[in-house]
Amino acid sequence: MELIPCIGCLDEIENIGVSMKKITEWVILSGKFVTLVPLExxxxxxxxxxxxxxxxxxxWYTNIPEPANVKADIERRLALHEQGSMLPFTVIDNQTGVAVGMTTYMNIDAKTPRLEIGSTWYARSAQRTPINTEAKYLLLEYAFEQLGGVAVEFRTHFLNHQSRRAIERLGAKLDGILRSHLRAKDGSIRDTCVYSMLASEWPAIKTHLLWLMAKPR
Structure with a gap:
């Protein structure tokens, strides 16, 4: 069998995807209930x-910083942004104008392109409210419609049942479980559930999320 070289194929592959700079470019995402602004x-x-x-x-099953370590966590996230591997946001409750949490784009693969929405936490008062649903909607909409992402990933502790239910409620599917994946802050070894959404699934998921946010509560 004769192998015929594909002139320019490697160049084509190199040009697929988006630039890391575009993915990690500061942006403000605004909705009815929540606004995501650059972390400061x-x-x-x-x-x-x-x-x-x-x-x-x-x-114990999350990695939320101690109050005394919040400044260090902000520094860590901003350093990762400077390195081009994270886009960190502050989550603002539109009703109060107050920060109620953090979220990020992380584990960014610009060539594919795909990314993870993670390192997310919310104040107790913001949990089980439209804030999380709309924040995820804004991040997903931007990832799929503006960045051209082919997949968006979510990861959480196997035993974080509240987080798993919230991810599944969004419409993400379980890809698998990474056994003995990471050491938790209490020293235990955690299993990590990996979920994802594909670009081909986004139109149906978008309709679903808009319905969730519009239905009476």
């Missing part, structure tokens, strides 16, 4: 209050 230090005290409100840092 000026919300530090609001983050601390949000964490203290529900003692979120004491949840």
């Amino acid at each position: 230090y000026n919300r530090h005290d609001e983050f601390v209050r949000a964490i203290e409100e529900g003692q979120l840092h004491q949840l």
